[in-house]
Amino acid sequence: MDQYAVFGNPIAHSKSPFIHTMFAQQTGQLLHYEAILTPLKGFKEKVQQFFGQSGRGANITLPFKQQAYELADELSNAAQLAGSVNTLLYDRGRIRGDNTDGVGLVRDLAFHNISLRQKSILLLGAGGAARGAILPILEQQPDSLHIANRTATKAQELARQFADYGNVSGGGLEQIPADNYALIINASSSGLSGDRPQIPQSLINNDSVCYDMVYGKGMTSFNLWAKKSGAARQLDGLGMLVEQAAQSFYLWRGVMPETQAVREALRQHLFN
Structure with missing residues (x-):
């Protein structure tokens, strides 16, 4: 076997x-x-x-x-x-x-009927999770992608590396350009410790979707903050986990599994 x-x-x-x-x-x-x-x-x-x-x-x-x-x-x-x-x-x-992490993210967003095309997107973090997401995001042809990180130079370097793939910029958490961000993605390591990136509440509007790559039994710290700040929707990374796994499975076996039943079972499994 x-x-x-x-x-x-x-x-x-x-x-x-x-x-x-x-x-x-x-x-x-x-x-x-x-x-x-x-x-x-x-x-x-x-x-x-x-x-x-x-x-x-x-x-x-x-x-x-x-x-x-x-x-x-x-x-x-x-x-x-x-x-x-x-x-x-x-x-x-x-x-x-x-x-397959970035593919998993984009597919999860599509599952939730979130289009990235011609949208302004804010990506928080410049580590491995963020790096894996950038190309798949840019392939969806957003209007712009801004990478914000605690260490500004890391975000700026990432922006330079991906400059050929789309309109991407980078900087520190304290210098995030004011924009009507349709999607804010938390790819920072803060979520692993139950914390959240310290960004201005003014970046959230009543059309914003906030996405945290981590997940748990309840809402993450970032998503709780987003909800209190008036974001339209808050999503966690459970669907991303399932979708990146589905892509791995496809690479190994040549068969793409259906993910909705697995999403539902995993969510239920978390509470058992």
Whole structure:
């Protein structure tokens, strides 16, 4: 039986086995998927051992996405631009690295009937999560994308790297240009600690959609703040998690699973 896994540290919280087991059942694919706790200093050896023992593909989560990028023999364009890998494919002795996070984000927004075309978008953060989202966002042809980060130079550097793909700018959190942002995405690490980026409430209007890449049982700190600030809608990253997983599954098996039932089951699973 083909083996798949998610590698991370910590990993017990991962919902990937739940998601991919549902995908396999739905599509009639015979496979086994597990979560593997990976030593902080033994990632490369652990993955190579897995691929040497019937492993066909893997998801990579914190803190190993950069190491997965370095391990891959081949990189997709998305992975090259993101500078990190969340999906590995093993084929005839070679490891291919891809990044499906940005695709997952855009598909989740589409699921919620949110179009990015000709819209002004604000992206908070300049780390791996933000990097993975930029190209898929720009491919939707927004009017503009502004990247805001606590360290302004990181956001400015990202803007320069993606300048050929669309109208993108960058700067510090305290210097965000006033605009009628249709979508504000929190890709910063603040959400992992239950905090939120410190941005002016004036950036929110009654048409704004606020999206937090993290998720939990209840509303995230960023989304609670957005709701109190008058945002029209607040969305969390659960759908993004399912959609990026669906793209990984497609890359491995050549079959695109249906995601709505998995979204609903996962949301219910969080409260059990």
